[in-house]
Amino acid sequence: MRENLQKNYDPKDFEEKLYNYWNDNGYFTPKVDKSKKPYTIMMPPPNVTGTLHMGHALNNTIQDILIRYKRMQGYEALWLPGTDHASISTEAKVVEKLKKEGKTKEELGREKFLEEAWDWTRIYGGRIKNQLKKLGVSCDWSRERFTLDEHMNKAVTEMFVRLYEKGLIYRGDRIINWCPSCHTAISDAEVEHEEAHGNMFYIKYQIKDTDEAIVIATTRPETMFGDLAVAVNPNDDRYKDYVGKIAILPLSNREIPVIADEYVEMDFGTGALKITPSHDPNDFEVGERHDLGHLIVLDEDGRINENGGKYKGLDRFEARKKVVEDLKELGYLVDVKEHDNAVGHCERCKTIIEPIISKQWFVKMEPLAKPAIEAYKNGELNFIPDRFGKVYLHWLENIKDWCISRQLWWGHRLPVYYCQSCGEIVVSRDDIDQCPICKSSNINQDTDTLDTWFSSGLWPFSTLGWPDDTPDLEYFFPTDTLVTGYDIIFFWVIRMVVTSLSEMGEVPFRDVFLTGLVRDSQGRKMSKSLGNGIDPLELIEEYGADALRFTLVTGNSPGNDMRFYTERVEANRNFANKLWNASRFLLMNLEDYFKSLREDEMKLEDEDKWILTKLNDMIPQVNDNLDKYELGLAASKIYEFLWEDFCDWYIEMVKTRLYGEDGISKKTAQTVLLLVLKDILKLLHPFMPFITEEIWQHLPEIDKPLIIENWPTKSQEMIFPKEKEEIDYVKVAIKAIRNIRAEMNVSNTKKSKLIFVPDNDEIKNTIIKNSRKFITLASAEDIEIAENKTDFGMDYVSIVLERCIVYIPLKDLIDVSKEIERLRKEKQKLQDEIDRVDNKLSNIGFISKAPKHIIDEEKEKKDKYSQMLDSVLERLSLMERLLEANK
């Protein structure tokens, strides 16, 4: 015997219990079953040591909805979870921890440091996993992966070697972005540009052996110790004569050539530019063209090095001040102007980036980008919403090489070995301790690790076993949908597409569903520093996971940022509560369900047909929405159906039958109630998995858990247009009656008689058939059908419906003049509508060009309103006459 549902909806009673039940029974784990279709999502791996935030909650809710939907549709639905080692941020956290203990990573050494990092990972690594579980994620934990797992490491090495062998990975001296705080190179994508107020300094460089000087403009005077030339535009007449001469660098008095290069803009600054090839990407290019060589003047902390003479040891910003002071004192500083420009910051630690020449490893992107561009253009890869495709294309079309080496320890070590004896560079799948060329054992592996995104870039296939040929890989790859934030397109999405196209020969996923950012109620980004973050776990604790999930997918559209209001979670908790109580009501009224009548004795009544029709109209719409990733639209349709159609109308209409004596009618109502509720639970399950499963488990005659139930499909024989229309008519009538009673302040407890005067038999039958509904839903004590409108005088209030008038005897409450006033307003309203329709119908353009069904609709409206207007006019004149006669 099953227990009843608890009286009060309290998610805490069952959410955890159900999660374990699903997980323990293996419902999250799909099988490789060639007779079924797979559907695959790879979870974007959160940082292993991170904590769950709203972005994760949004992301994972969407993925879970898709996976549960597909699972119920009969797909082998794989949602593979995992975590990312997040090299730079995890390493920073461990370094910070060491610092607190008074240690540095250098003191500790690589091996000990990695032990610390693994400890850290073990301590905090489980945290986010457990937090995700509270959300209800139905991902396959048996296939969970971590980007630093042994197997993942193998995949990374394999990819590196393959790309290297194809000539797509190379080592070189390039200007890279150096973070003086993280002490590593970072990629262009990891640099955030921010507009900053600064100064443009105009500095005089003397021309050797003359009295003349050339004035250059720079924002970074402290790098002048690295200047290797002054450049002007070859077409610039002002400086023509200086080209080829020697300029003398102030402060250090070093001699540098004046060169001509097209790169220099004549009308910017002074038209003369100092060239610092080791500290500026453009200057680097110029330097290459003119063979200027390199001169580095900053160290890894961003301080001036020994090439800066007496300025050595000064931080770059202090050095700037000091250099400017000295230049001024010595008369070299000609001018200072305010100047704003975009300054690059480290995406992790927000430190200002230092462009610096450095020997690093790069991926050559252009040849890899081409197929990725193609894949989008020919439709193999879709973005939802599509506008992000443009962002994707723009990035790929302007792509630059990707710096992948990091001067960090926590990560995948480069599979690169340097022979100290013969100088050979060996890239190898296996660890080597002997040089394959000179056989020397004096060979060392590169100490650098790879950019985190290099390993996560392989996520869609490395997780399935690549490079090994596994059944999972064969069956589940390529994946179907990727769900992630738009802020991560460049970091991650593009890298996955590129590596997959290169080594798997196809796109890693068909659809990329991009979510917006979850912002606070004021529209600000949630951040730790602002302290405005809302903790999803607290919301789950208070309102339940279902309410939070529903909130995250409704009221916004894909790719758009959303403001988060706790009030909305509350509203959705109320929705869950509504479902809970409706279900409880139903179960209470199903107590005699088993011992009641036989199936074939069932007789569907109008309201049964009405709700079944509405249900079956909705099902294909919901499916369509879900297939198009319109999760919010799907959710609101179910919301409305449950609350309005099912609870407010159907249940209320059916109550008299449940309490009544007619066994067949009761049994029929019970059956329909149960049938509709079951479909609601199924449709809602992806959105609100916990409450729906909990209720499901309490229903009679269920043979499997909801999570693996069959998704509802439209039932053609359950569509009854005529009855649907009839009930809709009854609803309109009931609303009108309620409305007028409320306007006249008639309390619900005061029952009144309703007298209907229908125009025709059809309406008459509808009224008679549904008369009980008026009694329960429109506070009527009695229903009467009359033939003659004129029988009802001043003691009655009248409601004009289509083809029918309702009279309510409310003797004491009626003020005739007010009633006349009301009727006049009614008349005006109808007249306006008729005018509007007339206007349309008399328009030749409309008649000749609009589609027939639209014209017919308008004509019908006209008929309807005209007929109603006649009734109103008739009633109005009667009342006016009666008022007159009464005076």
Add this chain to the structure above:
RNA sequence: GGGUGGUUAGUUCAGCUGGUAGAGCGCCACGUUGACAUCGUGGAGGUCGUUGGUUCGAGUCCAAUACCACCCACCA
């Protein structure tokens, strides 16, 4: 300098292929009727940023424009 998104009820947002504007919250009035006050019933509230255009008809398509966000970009 390029590009994208937003601008709809007091507020936060929906509104699919163009056909008399919707929801949640808030507000007002009434209501403990045997699922639910985490509720019910009724109501007030919008010239859909502005200006043009296409169309029989535009919140919905096109073009300008304003404002607010965001992204990209090597003018030192």
